[in-house]
Amino acid sequence: MKKVYKLENLNCANCAAKMENAIKKIDGVKGASISFMTQKLTIEVEDSLFNDALKKAAKHVKELIPIVRSVCDTEAICLINKNKIYSGW
Numbered sequence: 001m002k003k004v005y006k007l008e009n010l011n012c013a014n015c016a017a018k019m020e021n022a023i024k025k026i027d028g029v030k031g032a033s034i035s036f037m038t039q040k041l042t043i044e045v046e047d048s049l050f051n052d053a054l055k056k057a058a059k060h061v062k063e064l065i066p067i068v069r070s071v072c073d074t075e076a077i078c079l080i081n082k083n084k085i086y087s088g089w
Contacts, residue, residue: 001045002045003043007039020032020034023041027053028045032044032057
C-alpha cells in the first residue's frame with residue numbers, strides 16, 4: 001500500500017532527511033521519501049503491516065523533532081485518520 005501524507009511546518013531539510021532515513025528502516029516499509037519542497041511524505045508499506053508502520057513512523061517523527069504539534073490524541077491516529085503528520089519547531 002502506498003500513501004502520501006502532508007507535512008505541516010517542516011522547516012528543516014536536514015530534519016526531513018533524518019526522518020526519511022528513520023522511516024525507511026521500519027519493518028515492512030518498502031520505500032519512503034520526504035520532499036522538503038512540497039512538504040509531503042510518500043510511504044509504501046506491506047498491507048498487513050501498514051498501521052503498525054505508521055505508528056512507528058509517527059514515533060520517529062516525534063523523536064527527531066522534539067516539539068511536535070498535533071490536533072489528534074496520538075500522532076498515529078493523525079496519520080491514519082487525517083492523512084497528516086503535524087510537525088514543527
